[in-house]
Amino acid sequence: MNAAIIFGLLLALMLTGMPISISLGLTVLTFLFTMTQVPLESVALKLFTGIENFEIMAIPFFILAGNFLTHGGVARRMILFATSMVGHWNGGLGLAGVLACALFAAVSGSSPATVVAIGSILLPAMVKAGFPTRFGAGIITTSGALGILIPPSIVMVMYAVATNTSVGALFMAGVVPGIVLATVLGSVTWYRARKFGYPRQARATWAERFKAFRDSIWGLLLIIIVMGGIYTGIFTPTEAAAMSAVYAFFVAVFVYRDMKLKDVPKVLLNSANMSAMLLYIITNAVMFSFIMTNENIPQTLADWMLSQGLGPVAFLLAVNVLLLAAGNFMEPSSIVLIFAPILFPVAMKLGINPVHFGIIMVVNMEVGMCHPPVGLNLYVASGVTKMGITELTIAVWPWLLSMLCFLLLVTYWPGLSIWFPRYLGMM
Amino acid sequence: MKILDHLEEWLITFLMGGATLITFAAVIHRYMSGLAIPGLQDWLLSLNFSWAQELCIIMFVWMAKFGAAYGVRTGIHVGVDVLINRLSDRNRFKVIVFGLLAGAAFTGIVATFGGRFIWDNGAHYALLHAFGMDPGDLPEGPTTPDLEWPTWLVYSAVPLGSSLMCFRFLQVTYHFIRSGELPHHDHGHVDGIEAKEMPVDVNVYDMDDNLHPHDIKHPMLGEDEDEGGKQ
Numbered sequence: 001m002n003a004a005i006i007f008g009l010l011l012a013l014m015l016t017g018m019p020i021s022i023s024l025g026l027t028v029l030t031f032l033f034t035m036t037q038v039p040l041e042s043v044a045l046k047l048f049t050g051i052e053n054f055e056i057m058a059i060p061f062f063i064l065a066g067n068f069l070t071h072g073g074v075a076r077r078m079i080l081f082a083t084s085m086v087g088h089w090n091g092g093l094g095l096a097g098v099l100a101c102a103l104f105a106a107v108s109g110s111s112p113a114t115v116v117a118i119g120s121i122l123l124p125a126m127v128k129a130g131f132p133t134r135f136g137a138g139i140i141t142t143s144g145a146l147g148i149l150i151p152p153s154i155v156m157v158m159y160a161v162a163t164n165t166s167v168g169a170l171f172m173a174g175v176v177p178g179i180v181l182a183t184v185l186g187s188v189t190w191y192r193a194r195k196f197g198y199p200r201q202a203r204a205t206w207a208e209r210f211k212a213f214r215d216s217i218w219g220l221l222l223i224i225i226v227m228g229g230i231y232t233g234i235f236t237p238t239e240a241a242a243m244s245a246v247y248a249f250f251v252a253v254f255v256y257r258d259m260k261l262k263d264v265p266k267v268l269l270n271s272a273n274m275s276a277m278l279l280y281i282i283t284n285a286v287m288f289s290f291i292m293t294n295e296n297i298p299q300t301l302a303d304w305m306l307s308q309g310l311g312p313v314a315f316l317l318a319v320n321v322l323l324l325a326a327g328n329f330m331e332p333s334s335i336v337l338i339f340a341p342i343l344f345p346v347a348m349k350l351g352i353n354p355v356h357f358g359i360i361m362v363v364n365m366e367v368g369m370c371h372p373p374v375g376l377n378l379y380v381a382s383g384v385t386k387m388g389i390t391e392l393t394i395a396v397w398p399w400l401l402s403m404l405c406f407l408l409l410v411t412y413w414p415g416l417s418i419w420f421p422r423y424l425g426m427m
Numbered sequence: 428m429k430i431l432d433h434l435e436e437w438l439i440t441f442l443m444g445g446a447t448l449i450t451f452a453a454v455i456h457r458y459m460s461g462l463a464i465p466g467l468q469d470w471l472l473s474l475n476f477s478w479a480q481e482l483c484i485i486m487f488v489w490m491a492k493f494g495a496a497y498g499v500r501t502g503i504h505v506g507v508d509v510l511i512n513r514l515s516d517r518n519r520f521k522v523i524v525f526g527l528l529a530g531a532a533f534t535g536i537v538a539t540f541g542g543r544f545i546w547d548n549g550a551h552y553a554l555l556h557a558f559g560m561d562p563g564d565l566p567e568g569p570t571t572p573d574l575e576w577p578t579w580l581v582y583s584a585v586p587l588g589s590s591l592m593c594f595r596f597l598q599v600t601y602h603f604i605r606s607g608e609l610p611h612h613d614h615g616h617v618d619g620i621e622a623k624e625m626p627v628d629v630n631v632y633d634m635d636d637n638l639h640p641h642d643i644k645h646p647m648l649g650e651d652e653d654e655g656g657k658q
Contacts, residue, residue, distance in 0.1 A: 018526035268443045273439075277505065
């Protein structure tokens with residue numbers, strides 16, 4: 001009963017279009033004042049201590065690092081490197097786009113940032129080279145989604161915080177699915193480019209490839225710093241994030257010199273703006289899940305589902321449908337923060353691996369980012385290409401369809417996600 | 428008012444940069460002091476960076492609270508706006524005003540609660556103590572574990588930030604009722620397919636998507652080709 005009231009209230013408040021953080025907070029307040037015996041003090045304390053968690057602090061650091069990288073010339077050099085490697089195949093620049101997105105995703109934790117970084121440089125070049133705008137936009141919108149699957153990933157940090165899973169293990173678990181998804185998207189690109197006879201680039205010589213590699217080495221090194229640092233235990237994920245922020249600043253301002261020192265405060269302010277918005281959602285989501293746990297809602301739900309004879313297969317299917325539906329209304333961070341605490345206990349009772357479950361959620365979020373009405377990638381791509389949303393929706397479907405197939409693969413093949421972190425001994 | 432705006436921006440910029448540098452310094456310190464360089468190692472070992480993590484968290488909590496207020500002013504907070512963006516202008520106007528006032532109400536309540544909480548947990552004592560009055564049996568309040576700062580001072584971010592946020596919500600509401608305009612989503616910063624360089628402060632959460640309500644003054648981007656009237 002209480003559960004129905006809480007969710008009904010939350011849904012009603014959210015549908016009025018007020019910020020998600022505010023609707024979560026108001027739901028908690030209303031519930032506290034009207035129908036519970038939870039001491040107000042313990043909730044007030046959550047208000048203060050909700051985000052006092054060093055792991056959460058990885059989020060602002062990764063956002064800051066991403067913003068430095070987006071404008072610091074790292075993306076441009078990665079595109080050149082990717083083009084020199086795969087540009088001569090069918091789909092040339094398109095394939096290079098997929099590869100560049102994958103590389104950039106390995107240094108940035110956010111999908112829309114990847115779309116901005118790669119798309120704003122690559123799309124004009126593709127149009128100039130004779131590709132239809134639709135083709136390029138479809139590639140960048142969907143490949144940009146790799147940003148949250150290939151570590152580092154802000155959404156994974158959110159999931160880890162919401163469910164007490166290890167950030168390091170989640171990051172490592174994203175590596176193999178990330179590479180597989182990049183391959184899948186690349187294959188679709190290659191196939192379509194061959195079918196429609198899109199232009200290819202001249203084959204680069206090994207000397208040119210080596211030069212492009214050397215130019216982009218500063219960006220590529222960051223992959224080693226973050227992943228290597230976390231794997232070897234030199235850094236915690238949060239420290240790795242802070243290191244990558246400082247490193248990205250250094251590279252952007254002093255090595256590539258694509259950003260001036262006077263731009264730095266603007267980047268800081270902008271990153272603070274984005275991070276504060278996400279942290280504010282987290283604060284209120286923490287209160288919300290505290291209330292839910294206090295009312296035993298996730299446990300009750302889990303018991304009910306089990307009593308219905310729901311097996312892992314049916315449960316995961318239901319989770320996918322639920323998350324894909326939620327992806328029509330909300331952006332990934334809010335979905336993870338609201339749904340993960342509810343679904344996680346059920347998944348645990350059904351014996352699903354927590355890391356595997358996290359990867360399923362992340363891939364679901366990726367799909368949600370690429371289709372209307374709220375797909376962030378789609379809107380960012382629309383901003384970059386000046387294409388309408390309707391046209392973009394048509395443009396992305398071949399890749400989106402292959403992504404849905406990939407989602408099925410990830411959902412029902414746990415080994416794909418958990419083999420690598422197991423192999424590394426991180427779980 | 429301009430001063431308050433600048434102060435707010437300056438504060439969160441500083442906190443963001445400061446927290447990054449402190450964490451960076453602490454990590455470097457930890458590894459450098461492991462290196463056996465005579466002289467340097469002793470000096471590094473004499474420095475104590477155990478407070479860095481705590482200070483970083485405190486700075487980010489402050490950044491989050493004041494940044495959230497700044498976010499109201501820049502209109503960055505995401506919501507579920509798919510439905511209300513389908514409403515007619517008149518109805519959308521009402522719903523948006525309701526949403527903004529709800530935001531003001533929530534932050535106002537939180538500010539009051541937060542204020543009372545820190546008052547009972549040391550602020551009252553500190554105030555009386557500072558003026559040389561006898562605090563009686565008022566609690567002195569706890570302190571933070573590493574820095575040993577009084578927690579009420581650290582936690583005052585909540586009432587201060589929430590009050591500012593409440594004020595911002597009211598400000599935005601007032602402006603919206605007067606002009607029909609919500610905080611600006613600057614479409615101008617993405618200059619189409621020819622622009623190669625994005626401005627440094629392009630904001631991916633600030634596109635004209637369905638995560639934010641559309642105001643009355645501007646037509647919607649993205650779906651406007653059917654309805655005519657591109658900006």
